[in-house]
Amino acid sequence: MAAKTSGSMEEKLSTPELNTPLKLARLNEMPDGPVDMATVSRAIVQNLVVLEESDKITEGADLRPRFEVEAGLLKDQCRAKAREKMVAVMDDEFKKFARALRGVQFGFYDKSIELEKKISQLEGEKNQLEENMTREREAIQLELEKEREAAALKLKEVRAESVAEAGRLVTASATSRNNLAGKLY
Secondary structure, X not given: OOOOOOOOHHHHHOOOOOOOOOOOOOHHHOOOOOOOHHXXXXXXXXXXXXXXXXXXXXOOOOOHHHHHHHHHHHHHHXXXXXXXXXXXXXXXXXXXXXXXXXXXXXXHHHHHHHHHHHHHHHHHHHHHHHHHHHXXXXXXXXXXXXXXHHHHHHHHHHHHHHHHHHHHHHHHHHHHHHHHHHHHO
């Protein structure tokens, strides 16, 4: 790496392309006291990665494909999350609609039961009225029959009286005629 570019590593790391000056972990900058090799190795590996990236930038390496792939992946992830959110929102809306529909159905069901009760009540009242009317008709017909019988009986009495009166009149008339005829002879 160092053979490819001229200048020290510190110059490479403080170039304007990087926008942030990086500090290398040097052994002499390590804290006093015992230092384990893992810490030193981790610091060296991190600095090498940074140096490779900075070498690519300073060499004019085109990182666009890498960033485009990463951007594409991020875009796909965003779309997937958006789809998940949309599915969750649609699911919630569907559940709300289903609850509302069930409420309406229960409302119609309750109203239907109320109407059936009202219809049943009205049919009962209608049947009661029909029974009352039938009883009243029968009572009126009975009364009419009694009045007819009474009128027929009265008519018989009046006829009998009329026949008797007519008989008396005929007898009186005959007697009068006989009396008149006897006076004339």
